[in-house]
Amino acid sequence: MAGRNQADRAEVCVVACAEAFRGDGEILASPIGVIPAIGTRLARHTFEPELLLTDGEAHIVSGTWAYGTPPTGPVESWMPYRSVFDVAWRGDRHVMMTPSQIDASGNANISAIGSHAQPKAQLLGVRGAPGNTVSHPTSYWIPRHSARVFTAKVDMVAGVGYDSAAKAGPAATRYQRLHRVVSNLATLGWDPDSHRMRLLTVHPGVSVAEVVAATGFDLMIPGDVPVTREPTEAELTLIREVIDPAGARYKEVPT
């Protein structure tokens, strides 16, 4: 862990994930992954108080609680899986998923590597990624930024990218919004006109060249790339003492 007032990389990533949910208001935030889970709790505790979060089972819960422990706040409402589907299709949700591959147009793969008929590596399956990505805002979290993950072409499309949705027609593009990619090196988004992935910020201590070298396709890079904002002292205290006292964040982004 870095010094008292200095954030380490994992903590910068937590805040970058939290920032992805800024402005969302009263919708369900569905973080998949440790750092996204910590980030959404931080966002709700600070600048995005209206967000709804689940206990990972079937309840919306209020309050702020430590990662890896049961929620302490009261249950707000019931949210079994079938209700999550309803919320997703209604659009009142922002998911942050952790894919094994993602390309410049935002196609993301959580299903399998290799061929679909006989994968080299079977992963989870598409889960809700196809429906999520054409129904409501979607962000991605990549704990290890590399050219294997940021690839020119995903083996198969679970999360639908802008080009795939455009090919599928207006029903697929109507509610699609790919919002943010947070990696251990940078934050990225999509150019609103070309729908190509673009670099937004580099984390403190990371160079643009490093991000480019770890990305398997051409990124859009603005002339002047800002540095990802550092956590505030209050945010660091919340992360270290309240939301992740056990340091689960370092399993995804080691120091």
Next chain:
Amino acid sequence: MADKRMTEDAVVARLRSGMTIGIGGWGSRRKPMSLVRAIVRSDLSDLTVVSYGGPDVGLLCAAGRVRKLIFGFVSLDSIPLDPLFRAARQQGRIDVAEYDEGMVQLGLYAAATRVPFLPTRAGLGSLVVDTNPGLRMVTDPYGDEELIAMPALHLDAALVHMNRADEQGNAQFLGPDPYFDDLFCAAAADAYVSCERIVPTAELTSNAHPVTVRISRMLVTGVVEAPNGAHFTSCLPDYGRDEAFQRAYVQAAADPERWAAFRTEFLDVDEAGYQQAAAALAAMQEA
């Protein structure tokens, strides 16, 4: 009123090779594992399995019972991936129809309500369309959007595990989520409900809201009393997932020799033998 009680083996005796079987629960949660183990012991083959997949899928694939899997994911929750399912896929031993998890719900609902399909956005532009060549599109008759027509998923049989049931098949969940168990039953020609405990009807709602009796007897062909029947998956509030056993399952699956030993100890025995061996393992780990 009909007494629908039967044993796991009596349920399996009613199943036939080549059938389409829906399995309730979600991931490694409230799976009808005693019924799954009975199928593993049987000589059924060429099954098409529909599941929000957990270890039910891995075990049935490893036993050679599955020709085709209709799924959105297979996961053990606390351990992300099931090694036996992965092996079956990576060795090309099973066919699959992979759908968005919401599409599976729509397919079951279409079957349950006897319509041929339900329209959805979920799946558009994804591998779901690329890898399911039979999947058709439908144009909104009131507008012009083109949506996916998710076909009805008709089941020959459904297998679900609930916390309580009565002898007639009214069945209750007491945990956080009903999952899609009622839909599996409604989409099936015959539904078989295993449960932790069979109780008198009045007891179902003596301490719980009637909404928890999610499955009505009109959907149910047979009821099996199977205490600890969801083991090693969770069956809250009766018991949580047996994480130590699940780890043992995953470790055994990684190595042919250890898997053979696991099979001998836990799968080549009847349900009573399984429960005994599982309890012995738990006692040993505690000691």
